Amino acid sequence: MKTVTLTLAKSPELYIEGQNITPDQFAGKKAAEIASLDVWEGKLKGPLGNYFTVEGDGGATAGETKIVLRGDCTRVKRIGQQMTAGEIVVEGNADMYIGGWMKGGKIHVKGNVDSFCGIGMEGGELIIDGDAGHHLGSSPRGEWRGMQGGLIRVAGNAGNDTATFINGGTIIIGGDADIHISTHGEGGTVIVKGDAKGRVGGQMVKGNIYVYGTIENPLPGFKLVGEVEQEVDGETARFAHHIGDLGERHPVSKGKTVYANLYTRI
Amino acid sequence: MVKKIENVGCPFCGVCCDDLVVTVSDDGKKILEVENACVIGSTVFHRAMSERHTLPRLRQPDGTYKEISYDEAIDYAARVLHNAKKPLIYGFGSTNCEGMAAAAKVAEKAGAVIDNCASICHGSSFLAIFDNGYPSCTLGEVKNRADVIVYWGANPAHAHPRHMSRYSIFPRGFFTGKGHTGRKIVVIDPRHTDTAQMADIHLQVKQGHDYDLFNAFRTVARGHDIPAEVAGVKREDIIEVVDIMKKARFGTIFYGMGLCHSDGRNHNVDIAISLTRDLNDFTKWTIMAMRGHYNITGPGVVWSWQYGFPYCLDLTKRDIAHMNPGETSSVDLAMREEVDAFFNVGTDAAAHFPIEPVKRLRKHPWITVDPHPNMATEISDLHIPVGIVGVEVPGIVYRMDNVPVQYRNVIDPPEGVPSDEELFERIYERLCELEAEDAAKAPAKAVPEGIRAGE
Numbered sequence: 001m002k003t004v005t006l007t008l009a010k011s012p013e014l015y016i017e018g019q020n021i022t023p024d025q026f027a028g029k030k031a032a033e034i035a036s037l038d039v040w041e042g043k044l045k046g047p048l049g050n051y052f053t054v055e056g057d058g059g060a061t062a063g064e065t066k067i068v069l070r071g072d073c074t075r076v077k078r079i080g081q082q083m084t085a086g087e088i089v090v091e092g093n094a095d096m097y098i099g100g101w102m103k104g105g106k107i108h109v110k111g112n113v114d115s116f117c118g119i120g121m122e123g124g125e126l127i128i129d130g131d132a133g134h135h136l137g138s139s140p141r142g143e144w145r146g147m148q149g150g151l152i153r154v155a156g157n158a159g160n161d162t163a164t165f166i167n168g169g170t171i172i173i174g175g176d177a178d179i180h181i182s183t184h185g186e187g188g189t190v191i192v193k194g195d196a197k198g199r200v201g202g203q204m205v206k207g208n209i210y211v212y213g214t215i216e217n218p219l220p221g222f223k224l225v226g227e228v229e230q231e232v233d234g235e236t237a238r239f240a241h242h243i244g245d246l247g248e249r250h251p252v253s254k255g256k257t258v259y260a261n262l263y264t265r266i
Numbered sequence: 267m268v269k270k271i272e273n274v275g276c277p278f279c280g281v282c283c284d285d286l287v288v289t290v291s292d293d294g295k296k297i298l299e300v301e302n303a304c305v306i307g308s309t310v311f312h313r314a315m316s317e318r319h320t321l322p323r324l325r326q327p328d329g330t331y332k333e334i335s336y337d338e339a340i341d342y343a344a345r346v347l348h349n350a351k352k353p354l355i356y357g358f359g360s361t362n363c364e365g366m367a368a369a370a371k372v373a374e375k376a377g378a379v380i381d382n383c384a385s386i387c388h389g390s391s392f393l394a395i396f397d398n399g400y401p402s403c404t405l406g407e408v409k410n411r412a413d414v415i416v417y418w419g420a421n422p423a424h425a426h427p428r429h430m431s432r433y434s435i436f437p438r439g440f441f442t443g444k445g446h447t448g449r450k451i452v453v454i455d456p457r458h459t460d461t462a463q464m465a466d467i468h469l470q471v472k473q474g475h476d477y478d479l480f481n482a483f484r485t486v487a488r489g490h491d492i493p494a495e496v497a498g499v500k501r502e503d504i505i506e507v508v509d510i511m512k513k514a515r516f517g518t519i520f521y522g523m524g525l526c527h528s529d530g531r532n533h534n535v536d537i538a539i540s541l542t543r544d545l546n547d548f549t550k551w552t553i554m555a556m557r558g559h560y561n562i563t564g565p566g567v568v569w570s571w572q573y574g575f576p577y578c579l580d581l582t583k584r585d586i587a588h589m590n591p592g593e594t595s596s597v598d599l600a601m602r603e604e605v606d607a608f609f610n611v612g613t614d615a616a617a618h619f620p621i622e623p624v625k626r627l628r629k630h631p632w633i634t635v636d637p638h639p640n641m642a643t644e645i646s647d648l649h650i651p652v653g654i655v656g657v658e659v660p661g662i663v664y665r666m667d668n669v670p671v672q673y674r675n676v677i678d679p680p681e682g683v684p685s686d687e688e689l690f691e692r693i694y695e696r697l698c699e700l701e702a703e704d705a706a707k708a709p710a711k712a713v714p715e716g717i718r719a720g721e
C-alpha cells in the first residue's frame with residue numbers, strides 16, 4: 001500500500017469539487033501527475049496542485065493506494081466519489097458527496113461531513129467519526145434504486161432523509177436521526193442507536209430499521225406484532241417488532257405478504 | 267375612442283385567467299379599466315402606469331442611484347457574469363418563456379447556476395414528482411368532471427382568488443351541471459382559512475404532521491386499522507373522508523405551500539402522490555400543485571426542454587447540467603457562500619429569501635431585472651427595468667396545469683425599455699465579445715472547457 005498525502009495549502013473562495021480525489025484516479029501516477037489532475041472551483045477548472053501540496057506517489061492499482069487528506073477540507077466536495085478500492089483518510093471535516101456512488105474500498109472521515117454522503121452507494125465502507133448531514137446513504141434525486149450495498153457508520157447524529165429508497169447495505173448511526181428514515185425503502189438495514197424524530201419507514205416496502213431510543217412521532221402505518229431477541233451490530237437485545245408501512249404496496253412471497261420491519265429496543 | 271381588448275390573460279397568479287377585458291385610452295398608452303379580473307389581477311394592469319423607470323440605475327459610491335444607458339448596464343451585467351467564478355441567476359416568477367430561454371442561454375455561456383422561484387416554493391413538488399410520478403390532469407378536466415375536490419395546505423380564497431369559481435367548486439361543466447351543489451369539498455389545513463369556510467369537511471391537521479395524516483389515509487384505504495387520533499384528526503373523520511374519496515366519480519387533490527413548506531417538504535407531496543395512485547384502484551383521482559405565479563410553471567417546462575432539469579441548474583461545467591437541490595438551490599448556495607454574484611430576475615429575492623442568505627448574497631455584486639422598484643432593487647448595485655409581460659410584452663406562459671397560453675400586450679412598454687428576452691439576448695452578445703477579447707489576449711487561458719472535452 002502506497003500513501004499519497006494531500007495537504008490543503010490554499011482554501012478555495014467557493015468550494016472545490018474533488019471528484020478526482022480517489023484511489024482509482026491516483027493509482028499508477030507520480031506525485032507531480034497527481035498534482036496536475038483537475039479540480040473545479042465554480043466554473044474554473046485548475047490543477048489539484050493549485051490548492052493542495054502532494055506528497056508520495058500512487059500505488060500500482062487503486063487497491064494499493066491510500067490517500068490522506070490534511071488541512072481543513074470543510075469546503076472540499078466529492079472526495080472518494082465512485083471509488084472502487086483503496087483507502088482514504090480525511091483528518092478533519094469534509095463537505096458533500098463523500099463516498100457518493102462508492103463501489104468498494106474504505107473512507108474514514110475523522111470529523112463531520114455535510115449532506116449527500118454515500119448516496120447511491122454500492123459497496124465498500126464509509127466511516128464518519130463526527131456527524132453527517134442530510135440524505136446520508138440516500139438515493140440521488142429521482143432515482144428509485146437507492147443504496148445497494150456496503151456499510152456506512154456514523155458515530156454522531158444524522159440529518160433528515162437517511163437511506164431514502166434503500167435497497168441493500170447497512171447504515172449505523174451512533175447518535176440521533178432527524179425525520180425520514182428509509183422512506184420508500186425496498187431492503188437494507190438502518191440502525192439508529194439514539195432517538196429518531198419521526199416518519200420512520202414511511203412508504204417502506206421491505207427492509208429493516210432498528211431504533212434503540214425513542215421515536216418522537218411514530219407513523220400510524222406500523223403495527224406492533226410481537227417481541228423478538230436479535231443480535232444487532234455485535235450485541236444481543238430484545239426488541240418490539242412492528243410491521244409496515246401498511247399504507248404501502250407489499251410483495252407476496254410463498255403465499256405470505258412481505259412487510260418492512262421496524263424494531264424498537266425494550 | 268377608447269379601445270376594448272377582449273380575452274386578455276392575467277399576469278399575476280397561476281390560475282392564468284384568460285377572459286379579462288381591458289379598456290385602453292384612444293392613444294393606446296393608458297389602461298383605463300380592467301374587467302373580470304380579481305383585485306390582485308387588476309392591480310398588475312393599473313400599476314403599470316406608476317412607479318416606472320425608463321433607464322437602468324447604477325449604485326454610486328455615495329449609495330445613491332444614477333441613471334445610465336442600457337448599453338452601459340448590459341456591459342456591467344456581462345462583466346459581472348464573466349468575472350464571477352459561480353454567478354447565480356434566480357427568479358423568473360413573472361416573465362414569459364421567451365425571456366426564460368434567453369436567460370438560460372446567458373447562464374450556459376457564463377457558467378452560472380440558474381434557478382427559479384420554485385426553489386423556495388413548489389420545488390419540493392418537483393422532487394416528489396421525480397421520485398413518484400405525477401398523476402395529474404388539466405383544470406378543464408377538473409371543471410367538467412370532478413365531483414370531489416380536496417384542497418390540502420392551500421388557501422386559494424386568498425392566493426388564487428378565481429381558482430374556485432373558474433375550475434373547482436362553482437363552475438358547471440359537462441358532467442358537473444349542478445355546479446357547487448353537486449360537489450363535495452374537503453379542506454385540510456391547520457388554520458380555519460377562508461377556503462376552509464367553503465368546505466363541507468375541514469380537517470384541522472396538526473401543523474407539520476401532514477405526512478402522518480396521509481399515511482393514515484393510505485392505511486385506511488388499504489383496509490387496516492389506525493390509532494384513535496392521527497395528527498390531531500379523529501379516526502372516524504379520517505375514515506369518513508377516505509370513504510368519500512373512494513366513492514368519488516372523479517376527484518382532484520389541489521395542494522399548496524402547506525405541504526411544500528412544512529417539515530418533510532417533498533415527502534409530503536410524495537405521499538400525496540402515493541395516495542392519489544392508491545385511490546385509482548377504486549376510482550379516478552388526480553393531483554395538482556397550486557403553482558403561485560402566472561408563469562412559474564414556465565421555467566420548469568422551458569429548462570427541462572433545454573437541459574433536462576426544471577430548476578436549480580448548475581451550468582458551471584457548461585456541457586454538463588447538474589441539479590441537486592440542497593446543494594444547487596439558491597438559498598443553500600447563498601447560505602453556504604457558494605456563489606459570488608447574484609442576478610435577481612422578475613422576482614424579489616430581498617423580500618422572499620430569509621434575511622441571512624440575502625446578507626450573504628449582498629457581499630457580492632447584485633443585479634436586479636424588474637419592471638418596478640421593489641426591495642431587491644433598493645439593495646442592488648444595478649437595476650435594469652424591463653417591459654411588463656402580459657401588459658406591455660406578449661409571450662407564452664404555462665398555467666399551473668402545464669397548459670401553455672399565449673399572452674398578449676395591451677399597451678407598449680415605455681420607449682427604449684426592452685423585454686426580458688431582448689435584454690438577455692444583448693447580455694449574451696456582450697458576453698461573447700468579452701470571451702473573444704479574453705481569448706485574443708491570452709489564448710492559453712481561454713474559456714474553461716467542459717469536463718469531457720479532453721477525452
Ligand code: SF4
Nearest residue numbers: 276279283304307428
Ligand atoms: S385569479 Fe389569478 S389569474 Fe385570475 S385574475 Fe386573479 S390574479 Fe389574475
